[in-house]
Structures are given as structure tokens and as C-alpha cells.
Amino acid sequence: xxxxxxxxxxxxxxxxxxxxxxxxxxxxxxxxxxxxxxxxxxxxxxxxxxxxxxxxxxxxxxxxxxxxxxxxxxxxxxxxxxxxxxxxxxxxxxxxxxxxxxxxxxxxxxxxxxxxxxxxxxxxxxxxxxxxxxxxxxxxxxxxxxxxxxxxxxxxxxxxxxxxxxxxxxxxxxxxxxxxxxxxxxxxxxxxxxxxxxxxxxxxxxxxxxxxxxxxxxxxxxxxxxxxxxxxxxxxxxxxxxxxxxxxxxxxxxxxxxxxxxxxxxxxxxxxxxxxxxxxxxxxxxxxxxxxxxxxxxxxxxxxxxxxxxxxxxxxxxxxxxxxxxxxxxx
Amino acid sequence: xxxxxxxxxxxxxxxxxxxxxxxxxxxxxxxxxxxxxxxxxxxxxxxxxxxxxxxxxxxxxxxxxxxxxxxxxxxxxxxxxxxxxxxxxxxxxxxxxxxxxxxxxxxxxxxxxxxxxxxxxxxxxxxxxxxxxxxxxxxxxxxxxxxxxxxxxxxxxxxxxxxxxxxxxxxxxxxxxxxxxxxxxxxxxxxxxxxxxxxxxxxxxxxxxxxxxxxxxxxxxxxxxxxxxxxxxxxxxxxxxxxxxxxxxxxxxxxxxxxxxxxxxxxxxxxxxxxxxxxxxxxxxxxxxxxxxxxxxxxxxxxxxxxxxxxxxxxxxxxxxxxxxxxxxxx
Numbered sequence: 305x306x307x308x309x310x311x312x313x314x315x316x317x318x319x320x321x322x323x324x325x326x327x328x329x330x331x332x333x334x335x336x337x338x339x340x341x342x343x344x345x346x347x348x349x350x351x352x353x354x355x356x357x358x359x360x361x362x363x364x365x366x367x368x369x370x371x372x373x374x375x376x377x378x379x380x381x382x383x384x385x386x387x388x389x390x391x392x393x394x395x396x397x398x399x400x401x402x403x404x405x406x407x408x409x410x411x412x413x414x415x416x417x418x419x420x421x422x423x424x425x426x427x428x429x430x431x432x433x434x435x436x437x438x439x440x441x442x443x444x445x446x447x448x449x450x451x452x453x454x455x456x457x458x459x460x461x462x463x464x465x466x467x468x469x470x471x472x473x474x475x476x477x478x479x480x481x482x483x484x485x486x487x488x489x490x491x492x493x494x495x496x497x498x499x500x501x502x503x504x505x506x507x508x509x510x511x512x513x514x515x516x517x518x519x520x521x522x523x524x525x526x527x528x529x530x531x532x533x534x535x536x537x538x539x540x541x542x543x544x545x546x547x548x549x550x551x552x553x554x555x556x557x558x559x560x561x562x563x564x565x566x567x568x569x570x571x572x573x574x575x576x577x578x579x580x581x582x583x584x585x586x587x588x589x590x591x592x593x594x595x596x597x598x599x600x601x602x603x604x605x606x607x608x609x610x611x612x613x614x615x616x617x618x619x620x621x622x623x624x625x626x627x628x629x630x631x632x633x634x635x
Numbered sequence: 636x637x638x639x640x641x642x643x644x645x646x647x648x649x650x651x652x653x654x655x656x657x658x659x660x661x662x663x664x665x666x667x668x669x670x671x672x673x674x675x676x677x678x679x680x681x682x683x684x685x686x687x688x689x690x691x692x693x694x695x696x697x698x699x700x701x702x703x704x705x706x707x708x709x710x711x712x713x714x715x716x717x718x719x720x721x722x723x724x725x726x727x728x729x730x731x732x733x734x735x736x737x738x739x740x741x742x743x744x745x746x747x748x749x750x751x752x753x754x755x756x757x758x759x760x761x762x763x764x765x766x767x768x769x770x771x772x773x774x775x776x777x778x779x780x781x782x783x784x785x786x787x788x789x790x791x792x793x794x795x796x797x798x799x800x801x802x803x804x805x806x807x808x809x810x811x812x813x814x815x816x817x818x819x820x821x822x823x824x825x826x827x828x829x830x831x832x833x834x835x836x837x838x839x840x841x842x843x844x845x846x847x848x849x850x851x852x853x854x855x856x857x858x859x860x861x862x863x864x865x866x867x868x869x870x871x872x873x874x875x876x877x878x879x880x881x882x883x884x885x886x887x888x889x890x891x892x893x894x895x896x897x898x899x900x901x902x903x904x905x906x907x908x909x910x911x912x913x914x915x916x917x918x919x920x921x922x923x924x925x926x927x928x929x930x931x932x933x934x935x936x937x938x939x940x941x942x943x944x945x946x947x948x949x950x951x952x953x954x955x956x957x958x959x960x961x962x963x964x965x966x
């Protein structure tokens with residue numbers, strides 16, 4: 305495609321062919337598969353437009369940089385991890401360094417907010433901006449979090465906007481709520497555990513996505529059945545009978561049970577009805593209870609989330625993480 | 636944007652305004668927030684191009700259909716769930732029904748494969764196709780699964796391709812591996828449990844994403860620390876000492892422990908080094924052990940995955956799910 309767009313002809317790059325061939329043989333050996341599984345792709349992967357500069361390989365996938373009259377074209381593999389790896393190499397090449405030296409990338413500031421509506425953020429922005437209607441601002445809502453990107457001149461609005469939205473501002477830049485939770489635990493030497501029902505491991509999965517989570521996170525229980533809520537978390541049978549598995553009382557018992565049984569200082573629990581089935585008039589689909597216990601105090605919240613099963617689960621997990629964050633911040 | 640592209644002027648739709656206003660008030664009440672948080676957006680949301688037909692609301696987000704000279708333009712909200720909801724409504728409208736009556740959508744067949752390389756699939760396709768090089772075939776690799784989409788005329792290749800790739804074909808269409816696992820358990824009245832270390836809840840999370848998982852899935856343990864592997868899963872201390880937490884022996888003990896402690900018929904476990912830290916020359920980052928126990932037999936596998944923490948975790952979870960699927964299919 306790059307060759308066609310640039311009007312260049314295609315050729316097999318011999319050095320690249322040798323390289324891809326070697327990687328393919330190594331992969332074949334490692335996977336204990338015959339090399340012939342990989343052979344047909346090798347020549348194709350080593351083909352590039354005349355004048356193209358190889359960026360090396362991500363696995364067996366090549367990247368190529370091509371200088372055109374007034375532009376530089378970079379072709380990268382599609383899978384994000386491979387793209388990112390070879391893009392880093394492209395940035396190091398002389399043509400791109402030369403290009404970047406002539407430009408200054410716009411400043412980017414991101415504020416991460418929780419517990420505030422999109423329209424309230426828009427209003428705060430209008431006020432911070434003196435009604436000038438900044439163009440280079442993106443407000444993106446996602447599972448009750450709102451991320452505000454301030455680009456270029458708009459970056460100057462950051463201090464004013466941050467101060468107007470201070471109660472909701474939990475992080476800046478790329479820092480996620482699970483990172484904030486782990487950092488706060490780590491700073492105080494606290495260990496963490498989870499007890500999940502309707503989120504089915506989503507909270508634990510988000511926490512363990514963070515490298516180094518293991519020095520804070522001891523583990524979690526996914527107690528989908530009522531028996532497991534009793535056996536693994538010590539939730540009393542009469543509590544389940546009286547209030548039902550989806551209740552504030554059971555959420556609290558799950559959190560304290562996780563703390564005690566898993567030997568942690570801090571625990572968070574989620575129980576709810578993610579749907580599409582299982583709702584009742586008293587407890588509709590979307591009803592979720594989230595409970596957090598910390599050495600400083602504990603709290604249980606009731607939510608009625610809208611959306612499909614996936615959205616309800618994601619929002620429940622986000623709300624659980626933010627509850628722990630808040631409990632660990634108040635002191 | 637739609638108004639600008641079509642050359643129509645904008646107007647506030649009064650009926651839509653009333654509708655959005657009502658929804659906004661209901662949301663404000665439900666969220667216990669002042670209505671003024673929502674008010675500024677209401678009028679803007681109710682503005683549509685002259686001649687546009689409202690598709691109703693997803694939350695407070697409207698959709699609009701506009702008939703142009705030779706085309707129909709449909710503008711939908713960006714969030715996928717909202718888009719999908721209103722797209723379903725758009726399909727029911729008279730203009731779109733009229734358009735669809737004149738067309739026949741191309742047939743689409745999807746084969747879902749596991750344990751085969753992309754290039755082996757490409758070769759099987761060439762053979763099935765008699766070398767005719769079908770244009771309407773997409774081969775998409777993702778975490779060791781390969782999805783082959785056959786569109787239009789290429790759909791006729793399905794039986795031949797499926798027979799050539801039979802050992803790797805685990806499902807067709809939109810069916811995921813977690814659905815296959817749950818279905819196989821359900822058909823035989825078997826219950827299921829998980830024990831995870833490096834995947835941190837990812838396997839449980841994938842299983843519980845499926846509506847109705849609760850009639851098969853009892854729960855899971857995320858045993859990140861060695862103490863929890865002993866306390867919650869009964870993994871023997873001397874096993875941990877002798878083989879290390881990342882070993883086939885511990886993976887097997889985690890699976891049998893999960894089966895016994897969680898009272899399930901089938902259990903699957905994962906333990907490994909997701910990185911970026913924690914690797915050694917003997918056990919490098921990417922080393923993962925996966926173990927499955929079923930009434931028919933059990934198996935433990937060793938993997939060396941490539942990629943970053945996220946890729947290693949995803950691949951480990953996929954491999955665990957496919958191990959259980961295979962163990963439940965062999966009988």
C-alpha cells in the first residue's frame with residue numbers, strides 16, 4: 305500500500321530476509337512447530353518499497369520508513385504492542401529526528417476526575433476559561449470517571465480548572481485509580497484484599513494489572529455462590545437469609561471477611577445484580593453494594609447503575625476502587 | 636456536523652426537548668444531584684438538522700436520521716452501548732427498511748481457532764481455495780486465537796476450510812471460549828472454580844462476563860501471595876519451597892485445591908511471571924503454568940509467553956480457558 309501510494313516499486317530486502325528467517329526459525333523451535341509453518345510469510349514480510357529504511361522487527365513483523373518529497377511515511381504493524389515497539393525505533397531515526405527538531409509538540413495536561421457529571425465539568429471549564437470557549441479541550445466520560453485533556457494553549461487552564469474541580473480530582477496524566485490505591489497502601493505499609501461477587505474478579509484484575517501490585521495486594525476471593533460467601537469469607541448464613549446476597553449488610557460482611565480471612569489491612573467488596581436476569585422490583589438489575597474497610601474506618605455504598613451487564617460490572621469495579629481511594633485519603 | 640454536511644439549518648426539536656428534559660430530571664433525582672448540573676446540555680442535545688427524524692434517546696443522548704437526495708445519514712452517540720441501542724431503532728425506521736429491502740447484506744461466516752499459527756491458517760486457506768486468492772477473507776490473530784472471517788462468496792469456503800483446520804476449530808460465529816467452557820460444564824451438570832496467581836482474576840472475570848455464568852461457576856480465588864496459596868487453596872508449604880510458586884507442581888496443587896476447597900467438579904489454575912520484574916534465568920518473565928482438573932482427567936502445561944505484562948496475562952488466561960475446554964471435549 306505504501307509502495308502504491310508513493311509510486312515506488314517493491315523489492316525483497318536481503319538483510320531483512322535473513323533477519324526474519326532467523327527469528328522465524330527461533331520461534332518455530334521455541335513453539336516446537338515445523339519451520340514450514342512460518343516459511344510462506346517470511347519472503348512477504350521482507351518485501352518493502354524501493355528506498356524504504358527497515359525499522360527492524362517486532363517478532364517477525366517489520367516496520368519501514370520512507371522519505372517522500374515533503375513527507376515521511378512510516379508503516380508499522382497493526383497489533384498495538386508491535387506498533388508501539390517499532391514506533392519508538394522510528395522516532396530514533398535521523399529523518400524523524402530532523403522532522404521533530406523543526407516542530408514543538410503541543411503541551412498536554414490531563415485531569416482525571418471521579419464523582420462529577422460531564423456537564424458540571426463543562427460548566428467549570430467555561431468559568432475557568434472566562435467563556436472564551438477553548439477549542440483544544442476534550443472532556444471524555446468513561447464509567448463515571450471523566451478525563452479532561454487540555455492541549456496546547458488550553459494547558460494554561462489547568463491550575464484554575466483543577467482548583468474548581470478539586471473535590472473530584474483524583475489524579476493527573478496517565479495515573480489510574482488502581483495505581484492511586486496501591487500507592488496509598490504502599491506508602492502506609494498496608495496490605496489489600498478483595499471480595500467480589502457480580503464483578504467476578506474485575507477489581508482484582510484491575511489491581512494486578514499494575515506492575516509491582518504484589519507487594520500490596522495479597523489476593524482476592526470471587527464468591528459467586530452463597531456457599532462460598534460463607535465458606536471463604538465467613539459471611540453469616542442468617543445475614544444472607546435476612547438481607548439477601550445483594551445487600552449492604554452482606555457487602556460489609558464480605559469486606560470484613562476478606563480482610564480477616566486473607567490477612568489484609570484494607571479490603572473492598574462488591575455484590576450486585578449485573579443482569580440481564582436476576583432483577584426484582586425491590587432489587588432491580590444494576591443494584592450494586594460496595595463496601596470498603598480500612599484501619600481508619602469503613603463505608604458501604606448503594607448504587608443503581610444503568611447499562612448492560614458489562615457496563616454495570618465495569619462501573620461497579622470503578623466505584624469500588626474509588627471508595628477505597630477515598631477512604632485512604634480522608635486521613 | 637450532519638447539518639453542515641447536508642446544508643440544512645439547525646432547530647431545537649420541541650418534542651425532543653421535553654423528552655430530554657424529563658430524562659435529565661429523572662437522572663438528577665436518581666443520582667441525587669441538582670438538575671442545574673444537567674440543564675445546560677438539554678437544549679444542545681435537543682438541537683437537530685431541519686428535516687431530521689429523532690430516533691429517540693439513549694440516556695439523554697439523541698440519535699437522528701436524515702434523508703438526503705440519494706443517501707440516508709444516521710447520526711448516533713459515540714459510546715458503543717448508546718450507539719448500538721439507537722442503531723437498532725434506526726434499522727426499524729421506514730427509510731432504512733426501504734433501503735435494506737433493495738440490498739442483500741453479504742453472508743458472513745466466522746471460524747474461531749486455537750493452537751494454530753496464522754501462516755498455517757493462510758496455507759490451509761490457499762489450499763481450500765485452490766490458490767484463487769479469495770479477497771473477502773480476514774485472518775485476525777489475537778492472544779493465540781485466530782478468527783477467520785469469510786465474507787460474501789468466500790463464505791462457500793467454510794466447510795472445506797473447517798475440515799482442514801478441524802483440530803483447531805473450537806467455535807463459530809460470536810461464541811467465545813468461556814461460553815464453550817460454561818456450556819460444556821452445564822450440559823454435564825458440572826460446577827467450575829478457578830485459582831489464579833499472575834492473571835489476578837482475569838480468568839474468573841472472563842467466565843463471569845457471560846450472562847448466566849452463575850449456574851456453573853461457583854467462584855475463584857486470586858492467591859497472589861504464597862500464604863494465600865496455602866491458606867485458601869491448601870497448597871503444601873514444602874511444595875512451594877521445593878518447586879517455587881511458579882511451577883507445574885504448584886499449578887496442579889492450586890487446581891486440585893480450588894476444586895476441593897470451593898466444592899467444584901472442574902477447576903483451572905494459573906501461576907506465572909507476568910513481569911516486568913520477577914524473572915530469573917531458570918524462570919524468565921513469560922513463564923506460565925496452567926493446570927486443569929476434571930472428573931475425566933487432568934493436565935498441566937508449561938508456557939513461555941512473549942510480550943508485555945498485559946499480553947502475558949491475557950495469553951495465560953486464554954490458554955487456561957482452552958485447556959479446560961479441551962479436557963472437557965476429549966470424553
